[in-house]
Amino acid sequence: MAFVIYGAGAVGGVLGARLHSAGVDVRLIARGAHLSAVRSRGLRLESPEGATTVPVPAYGSPAEAGVEPGDVVVLTMKSQDTPAALEALRSSTAPSTPVVCAQNGVANERLALRLFSHVYGVCVMFPAAHVEPGVVQARSAPVPGLLDLGRYPAGVDETALSVAAAFTKAGFVSEPRDDIMRWKYRKLVMNLGNAVTALCGTGSGSAAQVTELLRAEGEAVLAAAGIDVVDDETDRARRGDLLRTPAFEGQAPGGGSSVQSLLRGTGTIEADHLNGEIVLLGRLHGVPAPANELVRQLAVVAARDRRAPGSVPADDLLARLAA
Incomplete structure (x- = not known):
């Protein structure tokens, strides 16, 4: 079984x-300057355990990478890039090719x-960064991440078991789960604060209050939609203290994937598929989600205008939501 990682x-x-x-x-499938750097120098992996350069093959498209029978394709691009990637x-690629959504x-x-x-769906608990061509960082050590997975919409099969075994061999904690989407919806609620961190930065009490509003809306909308979600206590117990993020030399700025999108000036951000998912479900089920809608809109504009992270004062955002 070979792994084609689509979105390196x-x-x-x-x-x-x-x-x-x-x-x-x-x-690997990558693009632009990142692809050129990996091809010419290898992929540099930095972490609290040190740095190494890995001579992993890199390609510009699935056709170039050559997805063969028996291969598994792992999607790791941002959600806004998924439709084009699937096309x-x-x-x-054959329609029977296993596609694993680690997103x-x-x-x-x-x-x-x-x-x-x-x-297959993967619940991704994986502190990582990429802000420079040819370089990625794993922020957690010795366990780099949790990658539980299962077949979509439900179930576990031999492919799921094999993928989980490969992830485990690579140092991750990975369990096959027949209810993986329940876990992914809990992660969705957690990710609703990503846009706030990108807009306002960290360490602000007002930013924390905004995030709590977003998550409360998310919980209410998912309940109205009748979506079964793993409870917060069970999720915390699953993660435990497995993810540890000590500082290391050359560490990229803190924050999640949305912060990194603004740092790299990509012009896009995941908010439409995180906060926007709650907005969509709220509209479908008659539950307003004004906080998620405002944050989603502001994040999209910040990405489009290539603003730096922390461009929106958290107090101003909280005041707009209270108005």
Whole structure:
């Protein structure tokens, strides 16, 4: 079984590097300056345990990477890039190819299942960073991340077991789960604060209050939609103290994937697929979600205008929500 990691940024790059170092057959799909850097110098992986350069093969498209029968494709791009990635994948790959969605949000699996018959969801708990071409960082050590997975919409099969075993071989904690989407919806609620961190930075009491408003809306909307979600206590127990993030030399600025999108000036951000998922479900089920809608809009504008992280004072954002 070979792994084609489609989207070799923070999560995909670290995952691919660790799989390759563990002796797993890996091919990365990347783009732009990052692709050129990996091809010319290898992929540099930095972590609290040190730095290493991994000579993992990198390609510019699924057709170039050559997805073969028996391979598994792991999607690790941001959700806004999934539709285009799936179209490129379907043009060169059999519809029976296993597609593993190691992504935030809950919409990627459904998109993939329209085109591919074997789709898997991964609940990604994986502190990682990518802000420089050719370099990725794993922020947690010795365990780089938790990658529980299961078949979509439910179930566990031999492919799920094999993928979990490969992830475990590469140093991750990974359990096959027949109810993976319940866990992914809990992660969605956690991710609703990503846009706040990108807009306002960290350490502010007002920012924390905004995040609590977003999550309370999220819980109410998911309950109204009748979506079964793993409870917060169970999720905390699963994570325990497995993820430890000591500081290390050259560490990228803190914050999650949305902060990194603004730092890299990509022009896009995941808010439409995180906060926007709650807005969509709220509209479908008659539950207003004004806090998520405002934060979603502001994050999209900040990304489009290539603003730096922390451009919106948290007190101003909280005042707008209270008005």
